[in-house]
Amino acid sequence: MSFTPDIQAFTCHYTSQQTLAEGEKGLKEDGLPGSITLNRLVCTGKLQVSTLLKAFEDGADGVYVVGCPIDQCHNVMGSQRAAKRVLAIKKALVELDVEPERIEMYHQARGFHPEFIEAGQKMDKRITELGPCPFKGESK
Amino acid sequence: MIVAERKPMNEVLGMVQDAKRILVLGCRGCVTVCSAGGEREVEILASLLRLGMKKQGKEVETIEGTLVRQCDKEYIDGIDQWDGQYDAIVSMACGVGVNFISNLLPTAKVYPAVNTTFFGGSEEQGVWSEQCAGCGDCILHLTGGLCPVARCAKNLMNGPCGGSVDGKCEINPKVECIWQSIHDRLGRIDSQEMMNRIMPIRDWSTAGHGGPRKVLRDDLTI
């Protein structure tokens, strides 16, 4: 069965500077999988649990957040807060008997670096293997 | 404040299996302060309910509402605004709220989304601990302001059981022995003699052992 996941990435302004400079086309050329939709935010600390859940409600098979290194967030605690919210959703997913790996937090340095693309590739591989999200009411 | 915690989702989902339209109802009182059942948690629970039901192949509509308090008749009346729009109410207030809705809306199906845990305080962000058990006959003036009813595992009234080690309770080494703390604090406030006082056998009827309690204030009733 061929399955292209819908993956929503939430990235802060600083970790996703590359996207601004290169644009969608450049990122694709660098290897960012087409399954990924980038949602840029001023800071991941602004992300609410409900926003991440809404991504699942809107049909995402996987969600990930890219924020600054844990101790070097531009807004001091933003990426730490985001990581806690991702953890809260992992816990809720377990309660709903859905794989917690469908959501992930990445901490990365700002600017241009291959890790930004790698995070996308990792999530694409992981979610493709997991199959469609059970919230879609479809069986794998 | 009253401290509560959201119940696991499978338990909440089990309550509303037959509902098609759910009113998820928060409270702006204690449960907002302890981040268990305020506006933000209502939004999250409603989303989790929709996702959980969808996973089971069921569609469910949710209405999100938050009352000023669910422990006050005056505010419970505000539920009227959603009349006819829900089959079940999932309340995120403490147990008082759920009881109040049940008292006042005789035919509404109402379910608890949180476990009401204790009367406590926030020690630091995200950490709450029990401080008072609402015993109805406060003795804090005799115990240096620290409560043995709520904070001693054995509810002892006349000093420590003797099992504490390094100031920690023998029941749980992560918890302070409150009698050790009472002893130390009475010393610091020059009230050591309080430790020699023998408390008489207590009448626990004020603590609910004599049935549900009521406070009636003639000066306030109309």
Ligand code: SF4
């Ligand atoms: S003695 Fe009773 S009222 Fe006073 S703090 Fe302890 S439990 Fe609460």
Ligand code: SF4
């Ligand atoms: S160790 Fe202290 S707090 Fe624990 S049961 Fe004994 S007296 Fe109570």
